[in-house]
Amino acid sequence: MTDTEALKQRVRESIDDHSEEITSLAASVHAEPELGYKETKTTEKVAEELRDLGLEVETELAVTGARARAEGDTEADDFVFAVLGELDALVNPGHPAADPTTGACHACGHEAQLANLVGTAYGLVASGVVEELPGAVEFLAVPAEEYLDLEYRRSLLEEGKIEFFGGKQELIKRGYFDDVNAAAMVHAASETPEREVSSNFSSNGFVGKTVQYEGRESHAGGAPEEGINALNAAMTGMNAVNANRETFPDEEHVRVHPIVTKGGDGVNVVPADVQMESYVRAKSVDAIEEANETTNRALESGAMAVGANVTIDDFPGYLPLRTDPTLVESFDDNALEVIGEDALYGEHQHVTGSTDMGDVTQLVPGVHPWTGGFEGSAHSTEFGVADEEMAYLLPAKVTASLVVDVLADPEKRAAIREAKREKRSTEEYLETVREMRHTREAEYMEEPADDDQD
Ligand SMILES: [Zn+2]
Ligand SMILES: [Zn+2]
Structure with a gap:
């Protein structure tokens, strides 16, 4: 076994050792859905897990949101790998798990993204692996992905609390991605109960x-x-x-x-x-x-x-999503190892919906895989988890392994740095959207x- 393989083994085992905490975080978030820029309880739940890992947590990044950084050998390299998870729910009062007062529910699987975020942290930090790698890992729980409840967001805008309706846009403006070299976030795939992932696509x-x-x-x-x-x-x-x-x-x-x-x-x-x-x-x-x-x-x-x-x-x-080939390839390799030989679905495709992870990938090389384990169409009343291990744990193992592969490999880091040079700067990005x-x-x-x- 190579050194990198041994490190990946340790992060995957650490995720298994903490499967209970990861799964119950997802269940707790699912039970108390909050809409964008109102995710105070959800932020606190994620922050609590990160604090339990001994990390220093900053909250209220943009109204809500949390971040923590786990540093490895930053003298060897200052490469920063950000792992993201979205905090917000959407509105569908007919959903069986909808909040009776607000109609909010997690019919887009964002609780699984937070399981992935916290799971990746358990994998890399609780195992001690991150300390043996060059660079740092940033854990970022982001507000407000679903583009809705706009009257409230307009009021935040008028009060000068935000400039953008999308949480990642707002975090970009506030400089949270300025020193980030790579970004990864998984998202629940619609009507895909199977143990499958797809990472090689672009979006409108x-x-x-x-x-x-x-x-x-x-x-x-x-x-x-x-x-x-x-x-x-x-x-x-x-x-x-x-x-x-x-x-x-x-x-x-x-x-x-x-x-x-x-x-x-x-x-x-x-x-x-x-x-x-x-x-x-x-x-x-x-x-x-x-x-x-x-x-x-x-x-x-x-x-x-x-x-x-x-x-x-x-x-x-x-803005349109553009995934990075180095990250896609490494994510897919690890998915084959963790999930199995039938783990990959979909050829390179273009999806005509949109996500604010697109904005992030206009600045930073990124990957945004769809992950299975969910039944029903996203946002519909039928949407829900079909396979807890696939929804909450396996993507965390793949993401944590991806982080190890990138931080441990100088060639991968160099390729991603090269790709970042082709991207917009924060100033250019802000000019485009403004x-x-x-x-x-x-x-x-x-x-x-x-x-x-x-
Ligand atoms: Zn959604
Ligand atoms: Zn979503």
């Missing part, structure tokens, strides 16, 4: 928007000619978006999916206030920006068509003509 990023059409009210039956119909403006705008879909390049996987959140007030009144929300998603930042410009022009045309006004507020969503925040206003509404002629 997106810009979010709210749209408000302003028209003029009048009697819908008696005097529609005196009104300006904001709903017609919205429908024309949406049709104009559809008329542009054939121009979106296939390879960019563009997704534009508007909804109407307010369609009018009373059926016998010409609608004067119609509101919409949408995302514009694509595979690359350039394609997001191009498709967004097209979408905004199309939405504006609806206002022009009927002589209404329109205000389009864009805000940064998440540019996504802008307002487009267009006024086509004219003052009503004076009615004094006969």
